[in-house]
Amino acid sequence: MFDEIDIEILRRLQQDGRMTNVELAQQVGLTAPPCLRRVRALEEAGAIRGYHADLDAELLGYSITVFAMVSLKSQAESDLKAFEDYVAGLPPVRECHMLNGEIDFILKIVARDLRSFQEFLTGSLTSAPNVEHVKTSLTIRTSKQLPGVPVS
Known part of the structure; x- marks a missing residue:
């Protein structure tokens, strides 16, 4: 190709x-x-989807990165799509991946501090339609973060 x-x-x-x-x-x-x-x-052809600047989250005031594992009450395609559309409109959610297994989605979320993350979690995520439960893990440190794919 x-x-x-x-x-x-x-x-x-x-x-x-x-x-x-x-x-x-x-x-x-x-x-x-x-x-x-x-x-x-x-x-x-879609091989290049766009161009962007790689910004320093901490320097811009986003000191917290959280991964949230989200389980939905229903996995009907329309409900999965509705959840994807919902999180697409949430600026703190930087990535959303549908998973195979017990967890339906994993989200990468950035926040300025723990309080703002907790407000987002309770105000926007756990209260979202069709969300059964959310498990979160705060990032302690990032040792590797490469954009794109390995092109050799």
Whole structure:
């Protein structure tokens, strides 16, 4: 599906999404116009979903990261989708993954402090429609945090 140059473009852009097309082209051994065409094709194919800045949560005042394991009362597809739509509108929820097993969803949540997290938990999460129970774990330290996927 992707050739070696495409893979190299993806690898380099994942490492530094701010590089110019000219820099990228030089690094992958192309001239700028065909490199830009390849990048656009990778975007259109969905291999590149977007570009973003990696922000420092603590520096911005978000000192707490919590993982919440959520079990729903009903696992009907419409109820699962309704929960996903609900959490999509909650800014503190940074990630939402549906799981196979006892827990239906795991959420990554950021908060400024323990009090604001507790307010969010009771005001927005445990009281959400169809939520049966929520188990939470506060992050003590993060030793690895890499965006994307291993591109080799």
